Structure formats: structure tokens, C-alpha cells
Amino acid sequence: MEGSSFKIFVNSLLILLVILSNTKPSLASRDLAPKPNTDFIRTSCSATIYPRICFSSLLRHADSIQTSPKVLTATALNVTLAAAKSTSALFLNLSQSHGLKPREIGAMKDCLEVLSDSVYELRESIAEMGKLKGSDFQVVMNDIETWVSAALTDEDTCTDGFEGKAMNGNVKNDVRKFILNIAHMTSNALALINKYASLHV
Ligand SMILES: *[C@@H]1O[C@H](CO)[C@@H](O)[C@H](O)[C@H]1NC(C)=O
Ligand SMILES: *[C@@H]1O[C@H](CO)[C@@H](O)[C@H](O)[C@H]1NC(C)=O
Numbered sequence: 001m002e003g004s005s006f007k008i009f010v011n012s013l014l015i016l017l018v019i020l021s022n023t024k025p026s027l028a029s030r031d032l033a034p035k036p037n038t039d040f041i042r043t044s045c046s047a048t049i050y051p052r053i054c055f056s057s058l059l060r061h062a063d064s065i066q067t068s069p070k071v072l073t074a075t076a077l078n079v080t081l082a083a084a085k086s087t088s089a090l091f092l093n094l095s096q097s098h099g100l101k102p103r104e105i106g107a108m109k110d111c112l113e114v115l116s117d118s119v120y121e122l123r124e125s126i127a128e129m130g131k132l133k134g135s136d137f138q139v140v141m142n143d144i145e146t147w148v149s150a151a152l153t154d155e156d157t158c159t160d161g162f163e164g165k166a167m168n169g170n171v172k173n174d175v176r177k178f179i180l181n182i183a184h185m186t187s188n189a190l191a192l193i194n195k196y197a198s199l200h201v
Helices: 002-021 025-030 041-046 051-065 069-095 102-129 136-163 168-197
Strands: none
Touching: 002 102, 041 051, 041 069, 041 168, 051 069, 051 168, 069 102, 069 168, 102 136, 102 168, 136 168
């Protein structure tokens, strides 16, 4: 009983997130606006390990990205941070919900901790992006790569924490899905950062 009501709860949260993330301007205003060029985003994303999630997460920012590798890279970090923050909020919510075993709550709390580290590291990397104008491009770039790699490591720690624990299969799968999504977005951002860095050698 507990497992199934929890599953329903998770599913309604998932649906809510999907609805929120798909909120778009009305059809009319979309038709009037010129179609942004998405080829640049598609080509850039083809250099990442998860090109589909890369493309879908950047598509709605096509207007501001245009064909700028710098804006593309900064946007990839920003959407990753936003996703990490909303996943954090979701996990906080889940960890306070009924129907979880103490062991599951423990794993969720461990995960929340590393996720908040990862949010911090992504924030730092975004702040560094703002310093890229100077002459020490490579130094700043190295810092950014270090922050984002650390974020990725933290996210992996979270998925590992859920392995091997006696956990309800559904909860485990849902949690994994969310963390993997963040980890894939982070990995993509890192690939785009590396690509952007290589343009400046
Ligand atoms: C990313 O977020 C930072 C901090 O909120 C902001 O200053 C910057 O303009 C954003 N960059 C893009 C490309 O949206
Ligand atoms: C969790 O999310 C649900 C649905 O969005 C909301 O009604 C509830 O108040 C939240 N609970 C906590 C503890 O944030």
C-alpha cells in the first residue's frame, strides 16, 4: 500500500514538472516570431555524450544562443543548475513525504547533501563564466572545468548511494532517473565547456 501511494505521489510530481517545464508562449505569438536557427545547437550537441537531452534542454534558448559558443556554454550551465535546483527541491519534498522507510529517507538525505554541493559547484562555475573576458582565459577555463567536474562527481556519488540499499524498486528507479538526468546534463555542459575552451587555444 505504502509503495503504491508513494508511486502515485511521485508520478503526480513528475507530471507537474513536465507541465511546468513545457510552458511555452501561446501558439499565436510563436507563429509570429521568426524561427530561431537551431542547427548550431544541434551541431554543438552532437559533440556531447547525450545529444538528445542537450538539444532539448537548449532548444528553448535558441533565440539568445544564436550561433554563440559562449552563450551556448553559459546556457548549458544555467539550465543544468536550474535542473539541479528543482531536483533538489523535489528530493526535499520526497524525503518529507509519507510512505518512505527510514533507510530510504537516509539515502535521500545523503543524496540531498551531495546535490546541494553540486548546486554550489555549478553556481561557482557560472560565476567564473562571467570572468572569461580577461586575458587569463585558460586559467578561468580550468577553474570552470574543475567546478563542473566536481559537480559531476557529486551527482555520481548520489546514484551510487542508492545502489545496494534495500530500497523500494520504484522509488529507487524514480530517484535514479532524476539524478541521471542531472548528471547527463552536467556531462554535456562539461563537453560544451571543453569544446569552447578548445576554440581559444
Ligand atoms: C546564466 O546565469 C547567470 C546568473 O544568473 C546570468 O548572469 C547569465 O546571464 C546567464 N547566462 C545566460 C547565457 O543565460
Ligand atoms: C510536495 O509537493 C506537493 C505537490 O506539489 C505539495 O502539495 C506539498 O506541499 C509538498 N510538500 C513539501 C513538504 O514541500
